[in-house]
Amino acid sequence: MSANPDFIYQPPMSPYLDVIFHDDDILVLNKSSGLLSVPGRLPEHQDCLQHRVQRVFPSATIVHRLDMATSGIIIMALNKPAHVAISRQFEQRKTKKSYVARVFGHIKEVQGSVDLPLICDWPNRPKQKVDHDNGKPSLTHYQVLDHSDYGKQSALSACESTLVELTPITGRSHQLRVHMLALGHPILGDRLYAQGQALTASERLQLHAKTLSLAHPVTNKWLSFDSPCPFD
Template sequence: MPNPSFIYNPPMSPYLSILYQDDDIVVANKPSGLLSVPGKAPAHKDALITRMQKVFPTATVVHRLDMATSGVMIMALNKPAHRYLSDQFASRQTQKRYFARVSGCMRQPSGMVDLPLICDWPNRPKQMVDHDKGKPSLTYYTVIRHSEHETLVALKPVTGRSHQLRVHMLALGHPILGDRLYADEHAKAAASRLQLHAQTLIIRHPTSHQWCHFVTPIPFTDYEPDPLTVPEYVDA
């Protein structure tokens, strides 16, 4: 099925939610429905980076979140910081944790999804599993709580492929609620927005080289997770 058409109507309040800022980085809580970077169409120019640059003109994008995904997003304020952060993301030194409400009751308490992904070109921007040409994609998951019809799950992506968490949950038979691209009609109608939130991001600071933890509350549940720790296998 092709990508369904939509009218871009980015949220305006709050216009910009800044979690942290210093001379090197600025961290924001991106709302669901706002692009990370501008689209090609004139109607899609409003984005987190354009809003940020009105306050911090030197801000540049280091990583992205899907338009429908909310949560922590970091930007660099100078070239050395951009290089330093980009290298961390490329070498998978950063730690990321998302939370999602998915359709159905996940019986397996935890596990991983190791399925290669590639763009479903005729239906772009959708992605799909392709064992021959797909890029390696790995996600760890832990069930937090569940009912008969839905599950709250913590997701830790190791790789950062486009739509990775959405396609991996779909591959398990548990599409994320409110997902207009991948969910069936029932799961799509179960929420007014995609129930996926980037709750934690841990990076090394470009200047101090100390670990920095940035977190935001999960907007679609009252669950309060314990802090995410830096694994021992990362040179902390």
Template sequence: MANPSFVYQPPMTPYLDFIYRDEDMVVAHKPSGLLSVPGKAQEHKDALITRVNTVLPTATVVHRLDMATSGILVMALNKDSHRHISKQFELRKTKKRYFAKVYGHITDDKGDVDLPLICDWPNRPKQMVDHERGKRALTHYEVIERAVDANGQAFTLVALYPITGRSHQLRVHMLALGHPILGDRLYAHPDALAMASRLQLHAESLCFMHPNNGQWLNFQCQVPFSQYRPAPLLDN
């Protein structure tokens, strides 16, 4: 296992942070360090959906974010909404934008990472590139800023657009470029790990159609580790 010494200490403040809520769904901000859904062990029972269910008992998870990733997560409040929103994720009708700080300076201003992924079973939950057995994974990226921190260490702020939704896709794809995400306990080398106290990955924008009225919705959640304020993610 890749996390033998892991101790789960989920953040308690804010306990819940709703971005949007109606009779069909709720959109919340999941902080870094909080599970999307409960784990098997008793000490891993605290999760975003568990907290939401204390006030919205019918809420169900439509998609997930890694525990270490912060950002937007949508939950359905009835079966019809769950089916409708889930189908949009399944058919890749949603649009998502993440932001990350990665180690070093990415050379190209934009590009694609098209590398198939599979679970690295002896080191689970880690994933790895596997051209023979892996499932296709595609990420578009765009450099926002190249800079250095207070210690003179180079980093890049990058916008990431996952076309597929594989587990740890953005983390492994950035690693494959030679630019691991700062603060990544699973994939960063010691220098990149030491540059941040948390994983510098945030699900900033999510766009999808409302499950009831068909209206196109565009949600944003401020990047907690950057002053950069991106324009809304276009819906066409």
């Protein structure tokens, strides 16, 4: 059973690749919304960031992923030692990441945290859900950036929205999307979790991986990368 049976994969072609930085060990890219990070099982789901990158950088390997609908910064390794070193930083939560999202409604608190365990909603996969008995610990901090009405300049329905900065402490699948939903503020344009105005207010998921900081796998120099938010 699919949670989104009407989905047709139409990956964006421009830009085909958006490289922010690269050296002999790492490659940092800005992934477009609508592009898979890795290939899917079906033949029509083979076009993805990994395959596009490997045509130019054949040794590149995926270290972490972004949801297909999420845009923003993603890092790849260009050799095995770099892959091991970067993976270890992610596993030990030494990397620093922040996202920007536009969510439905008016979040009253200026900042806060969502500490809710998550597990795969198996009958509705790939959806995830809160499960206090069996879920894995999941923590997200949020900071309100702005309140506004969104959608008035388009044919889509306008709605009250909040622009938030999200900092995931853990890295569960769909963590930010489900945590915002649990607050009662689904991310605009979320085809898996949003309904009504929250779904129709945007043609894309309004979630963007804006910053990533980590130690270089060889020099150990602290690096910070930033990608401007396309819907801010």
